[in-house]
Amino acid sequence: MKYTPYSYQQYAASWIIDKKYSALFLDCGLGKTVITLTAISVLLYDYFEITKVLVIAPLRVAHSTWDEEASKWDHLKNIKISKVLGTEKERIAALNTKADVYIINRENVRWLVNFYKADWPFDMVVIDELSSFKSSKSERFKALRKIRPLTKRIVGLTGTPAPNGLIDLWSQIYLLDGGERLGKTVTGFREKYFLPDKRNRHIVFTYKPKEGAKEAIYEKLSDICVSMKAEDYLELPQRIDNIISVELNSEVKKQYEVLEKELILSLDDSDISAGSAAVLANKLIQMANGAVYDENGEVKYIHDEKLKALDELIEAASCRPVLIFYGYQHDKDRIMNCLSKLNPRILQSDKDIKDWNRGEVQILLAHPASCGHGLNLQAGGNIIIWFGLTWSLELYQQANARLHRQGQKETVIIHHIIAKGTIDEKVMKALADKNTSQTALIEAVKAQMSKYKIGG
Incomplete structure (x- = not known):
């Protein structure tokens, strides 16, 4: 397929090419992978800067x-890729x-650094x-920190650079510039820019x-x-966020409050x-969701209010596909x-993804950690619960x-089933509060490129 980049994609690829170390804070759907591979191709085959x-x-x-x-685009087909996955062998x-690009999962970074030690062969990470x-x-x-001086170029990609606040930035930026901008230690960074907030x-x-x-x-x-x-750059579908409140009965509320205040709750014989x-x-x-693990790891069922709400939402979807996010194993089992x-x-697998996108799956369950990055599911449905x-x-x-x-044809509807008077409400607020600080970061370092919008 011929690659015709948008202006913002050209800008981002040039950003990588022109800088020895850099970060792209790109929202989902902007094409960070093809942008980065395009820059890699130029550095490999045009500038001969990396090997x-x-x-x-x-x-x-x-x-x-x-x-x-890489295999999808004509201009990237010369790039040879080797996936460093599986067993140690x-x-x-x-x-x-022999390859140009080696891909490894982050859990094996420490192993890789120990494998090569001072003979680190990668001139770009x-x-x-x-x-x-x-x-x-x-x-x-700690592992990447060791080999940072041995790496000529380094690029960081993320859409959420500060998910829990600006304090998260130090280690990420250190891996890029070795402490040049935010200091050599996280302690120094903290002392220079922050004050203690919540403490005991x-x-x-x-x-x-x-x-x-x-x-x-x-x-900086x-x-x-x-x-x-x-x-700013894509025609995204409309999004509607709904709060579906459920009321817990008086007995469950009392159990919830006991655990909340006394940190222990007796249920049956556990x-x-x-x-x-x-x-x-x-x-x-867990209690807000309807079940909880006891001290022995066994599931204790508390209520079915969220399941009732879920059943109603599925019925209202009128056979349209629905993607459900759950948090715990017992949530998944009950659903x-x-x-x-x-x-x-x-x-669980690539087959599940393909079947969903072909419209062959009405109800798909996923833990958010299992589909957080790199998955395109927009072809299969437009409803999230x-x-x-x-x-x-x-x-x-x-x-x-x-x-x-991008590519979603329908308005995306996102339902949040919230147990009234519980921690659910605090979580929703916490997500909003964290988003405020992160949005400020995003806006502050956003490229001043109105001329690079699609069609510009």
Whole structure:
């Protein structure tokens, strides 16, 4: 297929070509893979600046997205790709295969660094979903940090650079510039730009930016980070977000409040306990959904209110395909049982994706983490139901973008089933609050390119 890039895609590819290290903060659907491969092709075959490229990506994306994109376009067919996946033996065989681009899943980054050590062979590294390296304590970050000085070029790709606030930026930007812009240590970055926010005595849980810090950070990143939002460049379908509220009965409300206040709830012959705020949050989300794991890992059923609402939404869809996002194994099991007459499918393989896009699946269940990146599901339907919410803004946005993206022919309807008076309401607010800070970042480093919109 002949590639006729939009002006913004040409701009983004040039951004990569012109800079030794850079980041593209691109919304879903803008074509970050073909943009990056186009830049790689130019650097390989026109400028002869690089010889061996490593792409680090989520497993499903590493498995299919990059090689499929390369094979789709005429100008990329000369690029030889080797997928460094599977067993250690298979990975080593892939590394020994002559290729231009080697693709590995992020879970094996540490293994790869240890495999090569100082003999690091890649002169360009592309991190697909740069935000998955947001923790400076993670093994994958520590591994890449070691070989950063050995890499001539590095590119970071993500649509959600700061899913939990600006504090997430340090490790991502460090992998690009080695600490040139935001400092050599996360502690120094934190002390310079942030103040303690939520805390318990000496333990600080969250930080908030100092006055003027946001603007200072944005300014420091503006020369290597370019941001583009899909709504500025693509004709996206209309999106309608609905809140479907369900009311819990008085007995369930009482159980919920007991757990919330006392951190323990006795049910039948077992206990539901929460030893920390994080555990409590998860337990409360489970209770809001209708079931919860006890201290022995067994499922205790609480209520069916969300299942009733789900059943009504499916009926109202009038046989149209519906994509359902669930949070826990017991959610999935109960949904599968509830909708068994409709032969629901769980998203597990490429076949499930193809069958969905061919219109052969009416009900598709997916965990947001399993379809967060690189999947095109817009051909199969236009209705999403969130049975249980996620705290992660990144997963939430990426999951919704499986249907709400270019190529979708219908208005996308996103239903959120919310248990009234529960943590569900707080999660919705938290997602909105996180989006506020992230949107500010995106807007601040957005390319000033009104002339590059489609048709410009």
